Amino acid sequence: MILPCVVEEAVNRQKTQSLLRISGIIGGEEFRTMPLLSRSGRRLSWQTMNIALNLIAASVIAVYQDTLAAIITLAVFLPMVSDMSGCSGNQAVAVSMRELSLGLVRPTELLWVLAKEARVGIVNGLFLGLVLGLIAYVWKGNAWLGLVVGQALAAGFKEAAPKFALDIVAEYEYALQDRQFGPLVAKVKADNPEVIYASGYYFTAGPLVSQLRTAGITTPVIGQEGYDSDTFMEIAGDAAEGTLLTTSPDRDSESPVIQAFIADFKKATGIGTDMVAASTYTVAYVLIDGFKKTGGKGGAALVLGVVEAYGTIYFGKLLDRNAIAFAFLILVLMVRPQGLFSRR
Amino acid sequence: MNYEISLMTTMAISVLFALSLNLITDFCGQISLGHAAFLGIGAYLAAMLAKAGVPFLLTLPLAMLLAGAVGTVVGLTNLRVRADFLAITTMGMSFLFFGILLQREWLGGELGISGITGSNMSKLSYMLFTVFCTILVMTLCIYLRRSRMGRVFNGTALAGYSA
Known part of the structure; x- marks a missing residue:
């Protein structure tokens, strides 16, 4: 026989433990009768x-x-x-x-x-x-980081070169602080390549291009990030003329030259040149990888973020940002109480 | 003495609020993080009605009715969710309430309602009134706990935890 009072006591004990857990007080119940120091000690352990x-x-x-x-x-x-x-x-x-x-x-x-x-x-x-x-x-605009990005681009270039039937005849290295490229220029002259691809920020790119041209080397130079700055043109002077850039043109640019280039490039290669697309690709890649790791939660958080951002644009006058997010959350839970992407 | 009276009045109102929360968290064993929204709904309606010239004692039951009605709707929708999601939806309700309020100019926006018509009671009698209401609700809670309804609440709590 089970007495009602025993049931009630069991229920109460269960409820108290759950409430303590919710409040973050662990290690069992905390009684009012406990000594002051032991009670404060239990809580202080987490705070300290x-x-x-x-x-x-x-x-x-x-x-x-x-x-x-x-x-x-x-x-x-x-x-x-x-x-x-x-x-x-x-x-x-x-x-x-x-x-x-x-x-x-x-x-x-x-x-x-x-x-x-x-x-x-x-x-x-x-x-x-x-x-x-x-x-x-x-x-x-940290120059050192620019150099890291430049080197990464150079590595990417080397990797992609065979696909475009490009032969890499020689590789040259220089240090970050180098400003005199005598030996390197001599080697380039000996190798006589059809084109030079050079990574590096403007403080190396400027002297390098200028010294190549002074030595009479007319080989086209392809540069990337760093070569597109005004400072590069200042340092290299007239030698900067004719330098090619691999930095992707901005598809949103209003310049007819850039728009024509993008169109021609696509016609010739079948590949779009698009700075925004390149960045978006990277972001999407990182996001997809993130979703794989977080399961449905990442996707749900993203959907919620998008709804919150766009909701604020259209319904910002009716509800504030938080309220829009929560309204959507409640709506989702009404339709799918187990969670947006939960399989249960 | 004026300060003590105001303090006592505020305390009594807070105890009323705590008792109502206790009905859900302790009696029924359910988490509610949006309880303040219901207090707010009642308070806003009472304030608006008082400003419109409705007598104080009439604003109270109307405020209770509206808060109760909203609570019923929220409760029915929340029946679908459990545990963590219940906590989230109840918290969401309170954000939703604030979100709606803050964007409504006619409800005072972020500044709230000012110049609310008083209850026509003296400070002391208003304090006594709030204390009386608190004792009334306390008695109701004790009665509820012992009643058949109280056992149903307890059962909900037990079922909730064993689920």
């Missing part, structure tokens, strides 16, 4: 972890104090770096806390969890560093 994580993030910044003092523009990126590190720390805490409260990990598995979170941190750090580096490049 947050302080420690933030301190680590701050100390990393402190290590680079001198660099920061030397390059003042870096200060612009400082809040971003500290925000991201803080967020990563909080994420790690939140995820670990959830796992602990759901019983997915035990406190004894501390080292394992720590190692796993560290690995996640390194991967995310590398990715965010790359993203921030690219932002810095676009925003502040």
Whole structure:
């Protein structure tokens, strides 16, 4: 025989535990009768972890104090770096806390969890560093990063060359700080190529092209990013005349010359030349890869983001941004309570 | 003494709100993150009616009715979702409520409604009125818990957790 009071007690116990889990208080129930210090200690363990994580993030910044003092523009990126590190720390805490409260990990598995979170941190750090580096490049025009992009383009050129029946007769290397290309120019003269493809930013490209022309080499030079800047033309002077660029023309350009070039190029090769398409391809590729890794959640988040962005344009006067996103979310859940892309 | 009276009044209103939330989270064991929206719906209607010249005591049941009606609609739609998604939809309701309010000029937009007609009660009697309402709701909650309905609530909570 089961007494009603026993059932009620069991129900209450179940409810209390669930509520504690929701509030992030773990390690069993917390009673009012518990000593003050043990109660505060249980809660402080999580809060102090947050302080420690933030301190680590701050100390990393402190290590680079001198660099920061030397390059003042870096200060612009400082809040971003500290925000991201803080967020990563909080994420790690939140995820670990959830796992602990759901019983997915035990406190004894501390080292394992720590190692796993560290690995996640390194991967995310590398990715965010790359993203921030690219932002810095676009925003502040960092020449060094331009060089990296240039080298990547050169590698791409080498890879694609056989497809277009191009023979690479010789390869030349120069260092970032090189401004005198005497030996290199002599080699080029000896090899006598039909065309020269040269990567590098304007501070190398300018002297290089100028010295090639001074040596009497009339071989066409194909450059890319860096060659399209005014500074290149200033440094190279008259020698800049006739240099070819591989930077894709902008399809939205109003210049009839560029539009005619795009049309002719497509007619001749069957391949569109389009800077926007190239960037979109990269973005789409990254997104698709992301979706593969996150399953339906990434796709759902993207759909929600698109609805929120476009919804704000058309319904911004009726509802604010958050409300539009949530209205769509609720609508989706009414139709598919199991989630937008869930197979269940 | 005026400060203590206002404080007590605010406290009583907050306790009323907490009791109503308790009905859902404790009695029924369901998560609700959008509860404030229902308080807001009632408050906005009462304020608008009072400004239109409706007597204070009449604004209260009308406000309750509207909040209840909206709650029923929300409840019926939320019947389809469970657990995490229930939490999300209830939170969404509150964002939706704020989103609608903030864009409505005639509801005061971000500044809210000002110059609301008072209840014609003295500060002390208004405090006593709110405390009385709180005690009334508390009694109702205790009665509800012991009633047949309370056992149904408890059953919902148990079924929810075992599901």
